[in-house]
Amino acid sequence: MTPVLExxxxxxxxxxxxxxxxxxxxxxxxxxxGSALAIVGESGCGKSLTLRAIMGLLPNRGxxxxxxxxxxxxxxxxDARGRGRGHRQHRRMSIVFQDPLSALNPVATIxxxxxxxxxxxxxxxxGASRARAVELLRLVGIPDPERRYHAYPHELSGGTRQRVxxxxxxxxxxxxxxxxxxxxxxxxxxxxxxxxxLADLRAERGLALVFVTHDLGVVSQVAERVxxxxxxxxxxxxxxxxxxxxxxxxxxxxxxxxxxDVDSPEREPVPIxxxxxxxxxxxxxxxxxxxxxxxxxxxxxxxxxxxxxxPDHEAACLHSDVLAAAQAAGRRG
Amino acid sequence: MAEALIxxxxxxxxxxxxxxxxxxxxxxxxxxxxxGAVLGLVGESGCGKTTIAKCIAxxxxxxxxxxxxxxxxxxxxxxxxxxxxxxMVFQDPYSSLNxxxxxxxxxxxxxxxxxxxxxxxIETRCRExxxxxxxxxxxxxxxxxxxxxxxxxxxxxxxxLTVEPRVIIADEPVSALDVSVQATILRLFEDLRSRLGLTVxxxxxxxxxVRHLSDRVxxxxxxxxxxQGDxxxxxxxxxxxxxxxxxxxxxxxxxxxxxxxxxxGEPPSPIDIPTGCSFHPRCPRSxxxxxxxxxxxxxxxxxAEHFAACHFREEKSPEAPEEP
Amino acid sequence: xxxxxxxxxxxxxxxxxxxxxxxxxSRALHSPTFMAGAILTTTIVALAxxxxxxxxxxxxxxxxxHTLAGPSSAHWLGTDEIGRDIWSRLLYAGRTDLQVGVLxxxxxxxxxxxxxxxSGYFGGRIDTIVMRIVDVVLAFPFYVLIIALVxxxxxxxxxxxxxxxxxxxxxxxxxxxxxxxxxxxLDWVAAAEGGGLSRTRVLxxxxxxxxxxxxxxxxxxxxxxxxxxxxxxxxxxxxxxxPAPDWGSMISDGQNFIQTNQWxxxxxxxxxxxxxxxxxxxxxxxxxxxxxx
Numbered sequence: 040m041t042p043v044l045e046x047x048x049x050x051x052x053x054x055x056x057x058x059x060x061x062x063x064x065x066x067x068x069x070x071x072x073g074s075a076l077a078i079v080g081e082s083g084c085g086k087s088l089t090l091r092a093i094m095g096l097l098p099n100r101g102x103x104x105x106x107x108x109x110x111x112x113x114x115x116x117x118d119a120r121g122r123g124r125g126h127r128q129h130r131r132m133s134i135v136f137q138d139p140l141s142a143l144n145p146v147a148t149i150x151x152x153x154x155x156x157x158x159x160x161x162x163x164x165x166g167a168s169r170a171r172a173v174e175l176l177r178l179v180g181i182p183d184p185e186r187r188y189h190a191y192p193h194e195l196s197g198g199t200r201q202r203v204x205x206x207x208x209x210x211x212x213x214x215x216x217x218x219x220x221x222x223x224x225x226x227x228x229x230x231x232x233x234x235x236x237l238a239d240l241r242a243e244r245g246l247a248l249v250f251v252t253h254d255l256g257v258v259s260q261v262a263e264r265v266x267x268x269x270x271x272x273x274x275x276x277x278x279x280x281x282x283x284x285x286x287x288x289x290x291x292x293x294x295x296x297x298x299x300d301v302d303s304p305e306r307e308p309v310p311i312x313x314x315x316x317x318x319x320x321x322x323x324x325x326x327x328x329x330x331x332x333x334x335x336x337x338x339x340x341x342x343x344x345x346x347x348x349x350p351d352h353e354a355a356c357l358h359s360d361v362l363a364a365a366q367a368a369g370r371r372g
Numbered sequence: 373m374a375e376a377l378i379x380x381x382x383x384x385x386x387x388x389x390x391x392x393x394x395x396x397x398x399x400x401x402x403x404x405x406x407x408g409a410v411l412g413l414v415g416e417s418g419c420g421k422t423t424i425a426k427c428i429a430x431x432x433x434x435x436x437x438x439x440x441x442x443x444x445x446x447x448x449x450x451x452x453x454x455x456x457x458x459x460m461v462f463q464d465p466y467s468s469l470n471x472x473x474x475x476x477x478x479x480x481x482x483x484x485x486x487x488x489x490x491x492x493x494i495e496t497r498c499r500e501x502x503x504x505x506x507x508x509x510x511x512x513x514x515x516x517x518x519x520x521x522x523x524x525x526x527x528x529x530x531x532x533l534t535v536e537p538r539v540i541i542a543d544e545p546v547s548a549l550d551v552s553v554q555a556t557i558l559r560l561f562e563d564l565r566s567r568l569g570l571t572v573x574x575x576x577x578x579x580x581x582v583r584h585l586s587d588r589v590x591x592x593x594x595x596x597x598x599x600q601g602d603x604x605x606x607x608x609x610x611x612x613x614x615x616x617x618x619x620x621x622x623x624x625x626x627x628x629x630x631x632x633x634x635x636x637g638e639p640p641s642p643i644d645i646p647t648g649c650s651f652h653p654r655c656p657r658s659x660x661x662x663x664x665x666x667x668x669x670x671x672x673x674x675x676a677e678h679f680a681a682c683h684f685r686e687e688k689s690p691e692a693p694e695e696p
Numbered sequence: 697x698x699x700x701x702x703x704x705x706x707x708x709x710x711x712x713x714x715x716x717x718x719x720x721x722s723r724a725l726h727s728p729t730f731m732a733g734a735i736l737t738t739t740i741v742a743l744a745x746x747x748x749x750x751x752x753x754x755x756x757x758x759x760x761x762h763t764l765a766g767p768s769s770a771h772w773l774g775t776d777e778i779g780r781d782i783w784s785r786l787l788y789a790g791r792t793d794l795q796v797g798v799l800x801x802x803x804x805x806x807x808x809x810x811x812x813x814x815s816g817y818f819g820g821r822i823d824t825i826v827m828r829i830v831d832v833v834l835a836f837p838f839y840v841l842i843i844a845l846v847x848x849x850x851x852x853x854x855x856x857x858x859x860x861x862x863x864x865x866x867x868x869x870x871x872x873x874x875x876x877x878x879x880x881x882l883d884w885v886a887a888a889e890g891g892g893l894s895r896t897r898v899l900x901x902x903x904x905x906x907x908x909x910x911x912x913x914x915x916x917x918x919x920x921x922x923x924x925x926x927x928x929x930x931x932x933x934x935x936x937x938x939p940a941p942d943w944g945s946m947i948s949d950g951q952n953f954i955q956t957n958q959w960x961x962x963x964x965x966x967x968x969x970x971x972x973x974x975x976x977x978x979x980x981x982x983x984x985x986x987x988x989x
Contacts, residue, residue, distance in 0.1 A: 081550035196638045226416035231621040231633040256623020297555040299580035301622040308555035455892045468883040472905045
């Protein structure tokens with residue numbers, strides 16, 4: 040099956056204080072139709088920028104240096120900003136942002152914002168777009184959609200606003216939904232509702248999903264595949280069911296050890312030693328070596344790439360076998 | 373039972389909105405916090421946990437009810453010793469430090485004003501405080517903009533410790549931090565609490581953190597405590613549907629199936645609190661009586677230390693282990 | 697808690713690295729705006745201060761034999777219609793104008809920042825009263841006021857100082873007030889007050905250093921505005937009186953010769969422009985440097 044979305048060798052450069060650095064460094068992945076991929080990482084790892092580069096929404100300080108985005112087999116044209124001008128294929132993708140309050144226009148009714156794409160992109164008439172907007176409001180679970188059409192963003196609660204964002208994203212009838220931490224700003228009971236909504240929409244419409252988050256606990260509920268990012272690079276990719284119980288990259292393993300789980304209160308979270316390296320001063324070799332207990336001098340000189348470590352499972356580590364052995368010993372002991 | 377260090381009795385805080393409507397941010401809350409204990413205050417946004425914290429810390433005046441510390445009633449105006457005794461650590465590391473003051477200035481000013489150490493020893497004490505929170509002494513010369521979120525939280529904790537408090541109220545201190553950094557700060561809290569004998573009020577919406585750190589837990593919804601008790605009772609056998617919903621929604625690392633929401637809808641505006649039990653419109657267990665009778669916080673069964681405000685508190689949680 | 701003094705370094709991993717931020721001096725040197733503004737402004741100020749030394753003639757001495765002369769070795773920028781050396785007049789005029797500019801801003805700055813801080817922090821009735829006064833002052837057309845004052849107080853710099861003193865403080869009050877209102881709600885203020893520091897101390901030692909930077913940056917453009925006002929008044933004959941030189945009256949006098957001896961008006965005009973540009977760049981540069989991140 041052709042993947043509905045392919046990203047190849049994405050490189051994004053950002054400028055800070057006149058110096059440029061690679062905020063996204065050679066990121067590639069493929070998304071099958073109807074499937075979901077979670078991109079996980081901490082702040083500054085480049086996960087949000089990756090989504091923005093795919094959508095052509097890079098901030099002014101960012102430039103797309105190289106890479107291709109292929110939707111349904113068609114390569115999207117783009118300039119250095121990563122922007123393509125209204126290419127047809129761009130419409131197959133939509134994005135949902137983290138903070139609906141700043142992503143929604145405060146002076147337009149939510150209904151008109153949802154109707155905008157059907158009207159101006161799909162070319163529906165005014166009445167038809169309005170009807171579509173009402174239908175989408177109903178689809179995302181907003182009660183009394185006819186009346187709520189006329190509401191303004193500030194009148195709504197956080198969860199409802201996020202549903203509106205999802206409705207807007209669906210209004211152009213996309214086949215791919217990119218989500219940038221859509222539930223991070225929401226209360227946990229509301230988060231459950233939104234995740235369930237996304238799952239239902241996926242099932243009903245065959246949507247493919249790229250879900251960016253920093254919360255490992257959300258990953259297993261949302262996506263069958265997970266990609267872990269660190270300092271702009273992919274360090275591990277694979278099925279969620281394989282990666283989370285048995286990670287093959289020390290960073291992934293470190294994240295899991297540092298995370299708290301509500302079902303295991305006795306377990307002490309283990310912090311990852313050291314701190315994030317300065318992106319302006321990255322040395323050659325593996326960017327994690329300064330914090331990694333498996334690091335050897337080789338790690339400093341070799342350019343590490345993603346290598347296969349299991350069925351459909353890749354990790355960018357020279358010592359992923361050592362890690363696996365240590366985990367197995369830990370389990371036996 | 374020893375006198376609790378902090379007693380909160382029937383505390384209510386109401387605000388008047390612009391249109392003259394009243395907003396009950398905190399409604400009739402009673403708490404006891406023993407010295408050296410950690411109380412986890414849990415709830416989602418708008419539940420009133422931050423307002424309670426501000427009342428205890430003396431930033432907000434109660435509309436009714438009282439806050440007592442060491443037996444003394446404490447209000448907005450309090451003696452300097454009392455103000456020093458209760459310190460807060462805030463959520464946002466990026467707005468909790470004065471952007472124009474070096475770390476040294478912040479700490480030494482407090483030491484000087486309160487005459488905590490002789491002048492000659494101020495620098496030494498600053499260095500001790502830095503090492504207590506795990507920062508190098510060079511950090512003293514820095515301005516907040518030079519530090520990461522985790523480092524800023526450490527500085528904020530150092531600042532709180534400078535005045536030698538007995539109570540630290542931490543309002544979501546790790547929510548804005550990355551996972552690996554959270555672990556460090558949580559360890560720091562544990563370390564300080566066990567070695568310095570601090571009493572901690574830990575406010576969070578993150579159940580995993582609260583379960584890990586607290587001795588006792590109080591769950592809040594729309595300004596009221598809906599369940600409270602010792603940690604294990606509340607977490608292993610929650611007796612309020614809201615607590616159960618929070619527990620079910622907490623993200624788990626190895627959850628394979630999607631969690632279906634057990635509560636629908638969103639919390640109503642605190643200006644428009646429903647009649648009877650404030651949770652009834654969203655509650656999967658609610659019945660007709662819940663719309664009329666507001667349940668009060670009552671002990672659960674024979675347990676002395678577990679209370680729930682639900683008409684069905686005697687029904688065991690489906691996931692609870694069997695009683696021996 | 698003296699146990700704290702003897703505790704070993706904690707169980708937690710001590711951080712080794714703290715990134716250094718470039719010092720203020722380094723940031724200043726690297727900001728092209730600041731450097732351009734600083735160089736231009738200091739040059740102009742230096743020239744003005746050194747007027748008695750590098751001005752070769754008294755600004756009022758006339759040489760009626762060499763009126764309207766072009767640039768020469770005797771008169772670097774030529775002479776005006778009554779034979780006064782333009783270069784010397786330019787420098788002395790700069791002295792006067794810059795001096796008035798800075799002095800006229802001093803009171804509004806100090807008073808405005810003070811009132812704004814108090815008003816923003818305490819709110820309530822004080823704030824309402826202050827803001828209503830600000831509204832009234834802002835509604836008043838500046839030049840009408842100053843012309844009226846000139847009739848009362850007489851022409852010259854007194855009127856300018858009084859007029860600016862009465863009207864200019866409001867902008868400082870407003871920016872400082874909003875800065876203070878924002879700061880008041882921030883966690884670090886809550887922490888300072890919670891730490892037992894008095895409100896006075898928090899207000900003047902903690903909040904003010906944060907809010908004053910905006911006022912300082914604005915004051916640079918304010919000096920420019922004052923100079924322009926002085927120049928305009930001089931042009932109208934209401935400012936600095938002859939024979940004391942002032943860029944405004946130089947421009948006004950040079951008007952009559954605009955067809956034939958353009959430089960009489962153009963040179964002082966350029967001086968005003970350069971001073972304005974220099975101060976604006978300096979203000980922008982300061983804004984860049986003073987920003988805490």
